[in-house]
Amino acid sequence: MLNRAILLGRLTKDPELRYTQNGTAVATFSLAVDRRTTNQQGERETDFLNIVVWSKLAELCAQYLKKGRQAAVEGRIQTRNYENKEGRRVYVTEIVAENVQFIGGQGQGQGGSGFQDEPYSGGGFGQAPSSGGGSRSRDAFNDNPFADTQKPIDISDDDLPF
Amino acid sequence: MLNRAILLGRLTKDPELRYTQNGTAVATFSLAVDRRTTNQQGERETDFLNIVVWSKLAELCAQYLKKGRQAAVEGRIQTRNYENKEGRRVYVTEIVAENVQFIGGQGQGQGGSGFQDEPYSGGGFGQAPSSGGGSRSRDAFNDNPFADTQKPIDISDDDLPF
Amino acid sequence: MLNRAILLGRLTKDPELRYTQNGTAVATFSLAVDRRTTNQQGERETDFLNIVVWSKLAELCAQYLKKGRQAAVEGRIQTRNYENKEGRRVYVTEIVAENVQFIGGQGQGQGGSGFQDEPYSGGGFGQAPSSGGGSRSRDAFNDNPFADTQKPIDISDDDLPF
Amino acid sequence: MLNRAILLGRLTKDPELRYTQNGTAVATFSLAVDRRTTNQQGERETDFLNIVVWSKLAELCAQYLKKGRQAAVEGRIQTRNYENKEGRRVYVTEIVAENVQFIGGQGQGQGGSGFQDEPYSGGGFGQAPSSGGGSRSRDAFNDNPFADTQKPIDISDDDLPF
DNA sequence: TTTT
DNA sequence: TTTT
Numbered sequence: 001m002l003n004r005a006i007l008l009g010r011l012t013k014d015p016e017l018r019y020t021q022n023g024t025a026v027a028t029f030s031l032a033v034d035r036r037t038t039n040q041q042g043e044r045e046t047d048f049l050n051i052v053v054w055s056k057l058a059e060l061c062a063q064y065l066k067k068g069r070q071a072a073v074e075g076r077i078q079t080r081n082y083e084n085k086e087g088r089r090v091y092v093t094e095i096v097a098e099n100v101q102f103i104g105g106q107g108q109g110q111g112g113s114g115f116q117d118e119p120y121s122g123g124g125f126g127q128a129p130s131s132g133g134g135s136r137s138r139d140a141f142n143d144n145p146f147a148d149t150q151k152p153i154d155i156s157d158d159d160l161p162f
Numbered sequence: 163m164l165n166r167a168i169l170l171g172r173l174t175k176d177p178e179l180r181y182t183q184n185g186t187a188v189a190t191f192s193l194a195v196d197r198r199t200t201n202q203q204g205e206r207e208t209d210f211l212n213i214v215v216w217s218k219l220a221e222l223c224a225q226y227l228k229k230g231r232q233a234a235v236e237g238r239i240q241t242r243n244y245e246n247k248e249g250r251r252v253y254v255t256e257i258v259a260e261n262v263q264f265i266g267g268q269g270q271g272q273g274g275s276g277f278q279d280e281p282y283s284g285g286g287f288g289q290a291p292s293s294g295g296g297s298r299s300r301d302a303f304n305d306n307p308f309a310d311t312q313k314p315i316d317i318s319d320d321d322l323p324f
Numbered sequence: 325m326l327n328r329a330i331l332l333g334r335l336t337k338d339p340e341l342r343y344t345q346n347g348t349a350v351a352t353f354s355l356a357v358d359r360r361t362t363n364q365q366g367e368r369e370t371d372f373l374n375i376v377v378w379s380k381l382a383e384l385c386a387q388y389l390k391k392g393r394q395a396a397v398e399g400r401i402q403t404r405n406y407e408n409k410e411g412r413r414v415y416v417t418e419i420v421a422e423n424v425q426f427i428g429g430q431g432q433g434q435g436g437s438g439f440q441d442e443p444y445s446g447g448g449f450g451q452a453p454s455s456g457g458g459s460r461s462r463d464a465f466n467d468n469p470f471a472d473t474q475k476p477i478d479i480s481d482d483d484l485p486f
Numbered sequence: 487m488l489n490r491a492i493l494l495g496r497l498t499k500d501p502e503l504r505y506t507q508n509g510t511a512v513a514t515f516s517l518a519v520d521r522r523t524t525n526q527q528g529e530r531e532t533d534f535l536n537i538v539v540w541s542k543l544a545e546l547c548a549q550y551l552k553k554g555r556q557a558a559v560e561g562r563i564q565t566r567n568y569e570n571k572e573g574r575r576v577y578v579t580e581i582v583a584e585n586v587q588f589i590g591g592q593g594q595g596q597g598g599s600g601f602q603d604e605p606y607s608g609g610g611f612g613q614a615p616s617s618g619g620g621s622r623s624r625d626a627f628n629d630n631p632f633a634d635t636q637k638p639i640d641i642s643d644d645d646l647p648f
Numbered sequence: 649t650t651t652t
Numbered sequence: 653t654t655t656t
Binding site for chain 1: 163164165167168169170171195196197198209210211234238240241255257
């Protein structure tokens with residue numbers, strides 16, 4: 001039916017990029033979204049939302065989004081549940097992003113290279129291809145030798161516990 | 163910042179209505195929202211989203227929404243965490259509704275009185291008053307002697323585990 | 325970038341279905357959406373929004389939506405301008421629907437066959453195929469001999485004055 | 487009923503700030519929102535959406551938003567019509583913003599003082615007070631002697647042709 | 649713990 | 653040019 005979520009916030013850490021067994025890229029990150037109102041104690045609270053991105057859009061997120069950067073996310077809210085190691089059922093709610101906009105520079109004291117100096121800076125990009133992923137060469141990521149999350153992992157495409 | 167969710171689905175059961183210690187009404191229900199796509203096995207999956215409604219809008223939801231009925235919900239996505247009885251931290255994601263539209267009739271074979279025959283049928287209503295609740299007399303609910311959820315409960319206004 | 329509109333309202337008249345020169349179906353209708361607040365005179369005002377739907381979704385709308393019926397529309401807001409017969413530039417703002425949900429029955433005193441009795445009653449359907457239109461046989465519409473809007477017309481696919 | 491629009495784009499020029507006869511501030515600007523897809527000729531088109539903002543939020547927009555800057559706008563889509571000088575009825579569709587986020591820096595070659603150096607840079611702010619305007623002193627704007635749009639004008643609060 |  |  002109708003299920004739409006639109007968020008604007010900052011990444012709490014760098015995205016994690018993984019690949020499913022059939023080679024589809026999937027990125028996950030958490031987005032901190034400040035509330036517009038303050039609570040009874042006068043403090044501004046923050047919601048932390050788990051974002052999942054698939055295919056080519058996942059790889060672009062892993063490449064251009066970093067901890068502290070701002071992003072606008074549009075997608076649908078998904079619920080899943082799985083059994084953890086202790087045999088307990090864990091309920092997960094996450095946003096499956098269909099559109100991610102990289103906006104603005106990074107937060108204060110973040111270190112690292114500035115967003116402004118990079119390609120696609122301030123720009124957006126098209127729709128996540130629903131036609132499946134893998135169209136972009138994974139060699140594009142070889143310039144980051146520490147990205148150990150980029151190896152294929154043993155998860156099914158639509159049942160990703162994270 | 164920006165945090166908006168819009169959903170259209172059916173209630174999985176009747177809403178639960180409670181009152182905080184200071185008398186603010188809060189209703190909770192779960193909304194089943196079918197996905198628009200089918201999975202690899204060709205089945206249509208469903209997301210089950212927890213909805214929280216406050217104040218006068220909570221009382222209207224408790225009065226007019228029932229299991230199986232369709233509703234459109236507009237609100238923001240909220241994350242909370244609390245410690246359960248076993249000392250585990252539980253993470254909750256829920257939609258705090260600011261606008262709820264009662265639409266359509268109820269499902270087949272649902273029993274109970276038809277939505278069509280009731281006041282406010284098919285209609286909408288104004289914004290949830292952010293100015294706090296309690297403006298509506300709780301005696302209005304006395305015509306339902308079995309509504310044991312309508313007693314005040316010991317929860318703080320913005321930390322509602324359910 | 326980000327451009328999303330979500331509406332819930334009633335059709336002010338039956339949808340109009342046309343076909344572009346290359347055979348793509350396009351339906352248009354106007355959706356009446358009541359405001360949630362009243363104006364200074366205490367009257368509830370209404371916004372009338374022009375909706376455009378393409379391809380298979382256009383044909384489904386033409387088939388199942390009628391004047392007075394409720395629909396939820398999700399899409400993007402589009403602006404166009406064209407020169408009219410008198411040489412004036414006309415500015416148009418419309419919603420290009422990517423998802424339309426047929427909800428609820430029809431209004432009181434509307435006459436005609438009830439939505440409840442028809443196939444897909446109360447149901448929704450999948451995404452508008454972006455893969456181009458024309459996949460559905462137009463003969464499906466031959467049971468309506470008065471639908472003179474169903475002939476191909478001389479408009480380009482993305483410049484539709486209506 | 488349900489009427490929500492969410493946009494992310496850039497201002498095509500500086501906002502115009504006016505005041506209604508009863509002293510309520512109203513700002514208007516046009517937001518350029520690039521489409522995510524290209525047309526048949528391979529060009530990326532842009533939608534230009536008219537935004538209206540009221541009260542304190544209007545004054546903040548006039549103060550912090552400038553031509554070329556990025557903004558996220560959340561609001562409802564409104565339609566109006568009025569008779570122009572030639573006696574023709576003009577139909578207007580615009581977005582009445584309830585939440586505006588000032589994001590990112592300004593566009594290339596824009597000149598003027600940088601957003602980064604100003605207060606509220608990169609920040610957001612609370613909801614537009616629906617409780618009516620005028621709470622902020624208009625003298626606050628006297629430091630800009632060229633802002634000739636800041637004089638009271640003869641328009642009613644909810645019928646603003648622009 | 650789930651609705652049609 | 654408007655729906656309930």
